[in-house]
Amino acid sequence: MPQTYIKELSKHVGLSVVLKGWVYNSTNKGKLNFIIIRDGTGLCQCVLFKPNVGDEVFQKSLQLTQESSIIITGKVKEEKRSPGGFEVEIEKFEIIQIAEPYPISPKDHGIDFLSENRHLWLRSSRQHAILKIRHELIRSMRDYFDNNGFTLIDGPILTPAACEGTSTLFETEYFDLGKAYLTQSSQLYAEASAMAHGKVYSFGPTFRAEKSKTRRHLTEFWMIEPEVAFADLNDNMDLAEDFLEYIIQRTLKNKKSELEILERNTSFLEKVKKPFPRISYDDAVKILHKKNIPFEWGNDFGGADETIISQAFDRPVLIHRYPSVVKAFYMKRDPENEKLALALDVLAPEGYGEIIGGSQREDDLNLLLKRIEEHKLPMEAFNWYLDLRKYGTVPHSGFGLGLERTVAWVCGLEHIRESSPFPRMIHRITP
RNA sequence: UCCGCAGUAGCUCAAUGGUGGAGCAUUCGGCUGUUAACCGAAGGGUUGUAGGUUCGAGUCCUACCUGCGGAGCCA
Numbered sequence: 418m419p420q421t422y423i424k425e426l427s428k429h430v431g432l433s434v435v436l437k438g439w440v441y442n443s444t445n446k447g448k449l450n451f452i453i454i455r456d457g458t459g460l461c462q463c464v465l466f467k468p469n470v471g472d473e474v475f476q477k478s479l480q481l482t483q484e485s486s487i488i489i490t491g492k493v494k495e496e497k498r499s500p501g502g503f504e505v506e507i508e509k510f511e512i513i514q515i516a517e518p519y520p521i522s523p524k525d526h527g528i529d530f531l532s533e534n535r536h537l538w539l540r541s542s543r544q545h546a547i548l549k550i551r552h553e554l555i556r557s558m559r560d561y562f563d564n565n566g567f568t569l570i571d572g573p574i575l576t577p578a579a580c581e582g583t584s585t586l587f588e589t590e591y592f593d594l595g596k597a598y599l600t601q602s603s604q605l606y607a608e609a610s611a612m613a614h615g616k617v618y619s620f621g622p623t624f625r626a627e628k629s630k631t632r633r634h635l636t637e638f639w640m641i642e643p644e645v646a647f648a649d650l651n652d653n654m655d656l657a658e659d660f661l662e663y664i665i666q667r668t669l670k671n672k673k674s675e676l677e678i679l680e681r682n683t684s685f686l687e688k689v690k691k692p693f694p695r696i697s698y699d700d701a702v703k704i705l706h707k708k709n710i711p712f713e714w715g716n717d718f719g720g721a722d723e724t725i726i727s728q729a730f731d732r733p734v735l736i737h738r739y740p741s742v743v744k745a746f747y748m749k750r751d752p753e754n755e756k757l758a759l760a761l762d763v764l765a766p767e768g769y770g771e772i773i774g775g776s777q778r779e780d781d782l783n784l785l786l787k788r789i790e791e792h793k794l795p796m797e798a799f800n801w802y803l804d805l806r807k808y809g810t811v812p813h814s815g816f817g818l819g820l821e822r823t824v825a826w827v828c829g830l831e832h833i834r835e836s837s838p839f840p841r842m843i844h845r846i847t848p
Numbered sequence: 849u850c851c852g853c854a855g856u857a858g859c860u861c862a863a864u865g866g867u868g869g870a871g872c873a874u875u876c877g878g879c880u881g882u883u884a885a886c887c888g889a890a891g892g893g894u895u896g897u898a899g900g901u902u903c904g905a906g907u908c909c910u911a912c913c914u915g916c917g918g919a920g921c922c923a
Contacts, residue, residue, distance in 0.1 A: 446879060527915095
């Protein structure tokens with residue numbers, strides 16, 4: 418008989434099925450033994466009644482420890498007393514392995530212990546739900562771009578130089594060619610690709626060797642970066658807005674039960690619909706000043722500042738036209754004010770901070786040369802990038818969205834570490 | 849990197865400078881409806897490491913290690 422997945426049990430009521438999975442928990446009560454099985458698609462309570470299966474089978478079932486692997490044959494019935502509403506009455510079962518005492522019990526554990534056991538922690542229903550939502554977000558992001566004329570063109574992970582600062586790069590030897598660095602962003606490559614394909618996106622891991630230790634930083638995280646030729650700042654904002662609405666609304670619709678497992682209050686997520694508020698950096702500074710926050714014009718917003726700004730709105734807020742001094746060299750200046758860059762950040766609601774950063778890019782060769790000099794960057798590293806402004810330069814724009822921050826926001830996580838299956842942080846490289 | 853906090857049984861935590869305990873997990877026994885079951889019993893310890901103070905240190909002091917919370921920087 419073929420394996421039935423727990424997710425499909427409702428279609429097999431009254432029938433005999435084969436379940437393959439792991440013991441999630443078990444309780445025996447004299448002549449009754451309850452075994453909760455998980456198979457990756459859900460949980461199902463299975464029950465043995467001693468007089469029905471006989472002494473030998475019943476005794477064998479009492480040996481099953483948490484996370485023992487097992488194949489069960491039994492009949493599906495509706496049962497109100499069972500979590501999930503269905504129950505399998507076990508007729509026979511085959512033990513694949515009796516698991517050793519499992520370190521993660523159903524009681525409380527500290528974060529250090531759970532992180533150390535991340536490879537096992539993934540099995541718990543909360544972590545399972547988070548990674549299902551992560552998957553849905555990834556699928557919806559790719560579908561959005563794939564269905565809107567974008568071509569996927571990924572940048573390299575090993576790169577010859579920094580595109581912003583060098584102190585935050587992971588470094589490695591590269592044969593006879595000196596040092597290579599793990600990418601911080603595929604953006605420059607996305608710009609090159611956009612000049613070939615018009616609308617492109619890249620999606621891959623990025624690395625930051627920042628010694629930062631906060632609830633919203635990983636040293637390795639995934640970023641999705643669209644880049645569009647002939648798009649200005651407003652087009653870029655339109656894209657960010659439409660994109661966010663799509664991925665959030667689709668995830669809300671398709672991952673209801675997972676959000677319930679996480680006990681996520683989705684009221685803020687439901688409001689993620691166009692149009693989002695669009696405010697300038699100047700307006701954002703005014704919001705801080707109105708709340709009596711001492712903030713100096715020209716600085717970038719800190720985590721606490723972002724939270725205060727985002728709390729003034731009930732949906733993601735787009736902040737545009739930042740002081741150019743706090744932004745990257747490749748961002749185009751505002752023609753109406755030299756001190757401003759045509760930059761764009763999107764702050765998620767509920768204090769989840771910056772999930773998108775982007776800009777219209779500098780498309781003038783001479784201005785770009787000037788910026789590289791001002792930032793004291795090694796000119797020779799950017800020769801190929803400068804070519805993009807020599808051979809048919811056009812206005813273009815793009816942004817990057819941090820996947821893990823988005824997952825943390827959608828799932829309502831207190832710390833970004835739960836948003837990645839195997840998070841990499843300053844003080845953790847294992848498992 | 850800086851500031852703060854912590855490290856005791858497999859896990860979560862107690863223990864006034866004076867005999868290191870409990871709950872869960874594990875093992876054994878009991879129970880026909882458990883939902884993190886319950887009841888009874890047992891096993892389980894170089895108190896992060898190295899020094900120091902003291903008649904006596906899990907507890908006080910110093911250094912180090914490891915982790916956690918926060919800041920700066922960023923997505």
